[in-house]
Ligand SMILES: Nc1ncnc2c1ncn2[C@@H]1O[C@H](COP(=O)(O)OP(=O)(O)OP(=O)(O)O)[C@@H](O)[C@H]1O
Protein backbone atom coordinates (compact mmCIF):
# COMPACT_ATOMS: atom_id res chain seq x y z
CA UNK A 877 0.00 0.00 0.00
CA UNK A 878 1.05 3.56 -0.67
CA UNK A 879 -0.05 6.93 0.65
CA UNK A 880 -0.18 9.71 -1.92
CA UNK A 881 -0.23 13.26 -0.63
CA UNK A 882 -0.93 15.84 -3.30
CA UNK A 883 -0.78 19.56 -2.50
CA UNK A 884 -2.59 21.35 -5.30
CA UNK A 885 -4.39 24.56 -6.13
CA UNK A 886 -7.92 24.61 -4.66
CA UNK A 887 -9.41 25.38 -8.08
CA UNK A 888 -8.22 21.96 -9.33
CA UNK A 889 -9.75 19.88 -6.56
CA UNK A 890 -13.02 19.11 -8.33
CA UNK A 891 -11.33 17.90 -11.52
CA UNK A 892 -8.85 15.77 -9.56
CA UNK A 893 -11.66 14.23 -7.50
CA UNK A 894 -13.73 13.43 -10.60
CA UNK A 895 -10.65 11.98 -12.33
CA UNK A 896 -9.72 9.79 -9.38
CA UNK A 897 -13.27 8.50 -9.03
CA UNK A 898 -13.35 7.68 -12.75
CA UNK A 899 -10.05 5.80 -12.28
CA UNK A 900 -11.66 3.73 -9.51
CA UNK A 901 -9.81 5.56 -6.74
CA UNK A 902 -12.78 7.04 -4.86
CA UNK A 903 -11.49 7.25 -1.26
CA UNK A 904 -9.69 10.37 -0.15
CA UNK A 905 -9.16 12.82 2.67
CA UNK A 906 -9.02 16.49 1.75
CA UNK A 907 -7.75 19.38 3.85
CA UNK A 908 -7.46 23.08 3.29
CA UNK A 909 -3.86 24.03 4.00
CA UNK A 910 -1.47 26.91 3.53
CA UNK A 911 1.98 26.48 2.15
CA UNK A 912 4.92 27.74 0.22
CA UNK A 913 7.20 26.06 -2.26
CA UNK A 914 10.29 27.53 -3.79
CA UNK A 915 8.39 30.27 -5.66
CA UNK A 916 11.63 31.43 -7.24
CA UNK A 917 9.81 33.55 -9.78
CA UNK A 918 7.96 35.70 -7.22
CA UNK A 919 10.80 37.84 -6.06
CA UNK A 920 8.94 41.16 -5.99
CA UNK A 921 8.54 42.87 -2.67
CA UNK A 922 4.95 43.14 -1.46
CA UNK A 923 4.29 45.49 1.46
CA UNK A 924 7.85 45.03 2.61
CA UNK A 925 7.63 41.23 2.61
CA UNK A 926 9.23 39.04 -0.02
CA UNK A 927 6.35 37.43 -1.88
CA UNK A 928 8.19 34.13 -1.55
CA UNK A 929 7.40 34.21 2.18
CA UNK A 930 3.65 34.34 1.66
CA UNK A 931 1.74 31.21 2.62
CA UNK A 932 -0.76 30.48 -0.15
CA UNK A 933 -4.04 28.60 0.12
CA UNK A 934 -3.66 25.05 -1.15
CA UNK A 935 -5.59 21.81 -0.87
CA UNK A 936 -3.99 18.65 0.48
CA UNK A 937 -5.41 15.41 -0.89
CA UNK A 938 -4.52 12.14 0.83
CA UNK A 939 -5.20 8.80 -0.87
CA UNK A 940 -4.15 5.40 0.48
CA UNK A 941 -4.07 3.00 -2.46
CA UNK A 942 -2.74 -0.35 -3.58
CA UNK A 943 0.75 -0.46 -5.09
CA UNK A 944 -0.74 -1.31 -8.48
CA UNK A 945 -2.87 1.87 -8.46
CA UNK A 946 0.07 4.16 -7.73
CA UNK A 947 0.99 5.21 -11.26
CA UNK A 948 -2.67 5.63 -12.21
CA UNK A 949 -3.28 7.85 -9.18
CA UNK A 950 -0.24 10.02 -9.87
CA UNK A 951 -1.13 10.40 -13.55
CA UNK A 952 -4.71 11.46 -12.78
CA UNK A 953 -3.42 14.13 -10.40
CA UNK A 954 -0.81 15.34 -12.91
CA UNK A 955 -3.35 15.45 -15.75
CA UNK A 956 -5.92 17.40 -13.73
CA UNK A 957 -3.86 19.71 -11.50
CA UNK A 958 -1.24 20.95 -13.93
CA UNK A 959 -1.34 24.33 -15.65
CA UNK A 960 2.40 24.57 -16.25
CA UNK A 961 2.63 27.57 -13.92
CA UNK A 962 4.66 27.83 -10.73
CA UNK A 963 2.68 26.75 -7.67
CA UNK A 964 0.85 23.92 -9.44
CA UNK A 965 1.77 21.77 -6.46
CA UNK A 966 3.64 18.71 -5.42
CA UNK A 967 3.03 15.02 -4.87
CA UNK A 968 4.66 12.98 -2.11
CA UNK A 969 4.49 9.16 -1.95
CA UNK A 970 4.90 7.05 1.22
CA UNK A 971 4.84 3.37 2.07
CA UNK A 972 1.89 2.41 4.31
CA UNK A 973 2.40 -0.30 6.95
CA UNK A 974 -1.23 -1.22 7.49
CA UNK A 975 -4.85 -0.13 7.17
CA UNK A 976 -7.75 -1.21 9.34
CA UNK A 977 -11.45 -0.81 8.52
CA UNK A 978 -12.91 -0.09 11.93
CA UNK A 979 -16.38 -1.53 11.19
CA UNK A 980 -15.16 -4.99 10.14
CA UNK A 981 -11.63 -5.02 11.63
CA UNK A 982 -10.40 -5.99 8.14
CA UNK A 983 -6.70 -5.31 7.78
CA UNK A 984 -4.19 -4.63 5.04
CA UNK A 985 -5.07 -4.41 1.36
CA UNK A 986 -8.58 -5.75 2.00
CA UNK A 987 -9.32 -2.69 4.14
CA UNK A 988 -8.90 -0.32 1.21
CA UNK A 989 -10.86 -2.35 -1.35
N1 LIG B 1 9.40 20.34 0.07
C1 LIG B 1 8.14 20.57 0.46
N2 LIG B 1 7.74 20.15 1.67
C2 LIG B 1 6.46 20.35 2.07
N3 LIG B 1 5.53 20.96 1.33
C3 LIG B 1 5.89 21.39 0.12
C4 LIG B 1 7.22 21.22 -0.38
N4 LIG B 1 7.26 21.74 -1.62
C5 LIG B 1 6.04 22.22 -1.87
N5 LIG B 1 5.22 22.02 -0.83
C6 LIG B 1 3.81 22.37 -0.73
O1 LIG B 1 3.28 22.36 -2.04
C7 LIG B 1 2.72 23.62 -2.36
C8 LIG B 1 2.96 23.90 -3.81
O2 LIG B 1 4.33 23.89 -4.06
P1 LIG B 1 4.87 24.48 -5.42
O3 LIG B 1 4.04 23.94 -6.53
O4 LIG B 1 4.98 25.96 -5.31
O5 LIG B 1 6.33 23.79 -5.43
P2 LIG B 1 7.66 24.34 -6.11
O6 LIG B 1 8.72 23.36 -5.77
O7 LIG B 1 7.87 25.77 -5.70
O8 LIG B 1 7.36 24.23 -7.66
P3 LIG B 1 7.05 25.40 -8.72
O9 LIG B 1 8.37 25.91 -9.16
O10 LIG B 1 6.26 24.73 -9.79
O11 LIG B 1 6.23 26.44 -7.99
C9 LIG B 1 3.37 24.58 -1.39
O12 LIG B 1 2.55 25.71 -1.16
C10 LIG B 1 3.55 23.74 -0.15
O13 LIG B 1 2.32 23.70 0.55
Ligand SMILES: [Mg+2]
Nearest residue numbers: 913914915963
Ligand atom coordinates in the same frame (compact mmCIF):
# COMPACT_ATOMS: atom_id res chain seq x y z
MG1 LIG C 1 6.51 27.26 -6.14
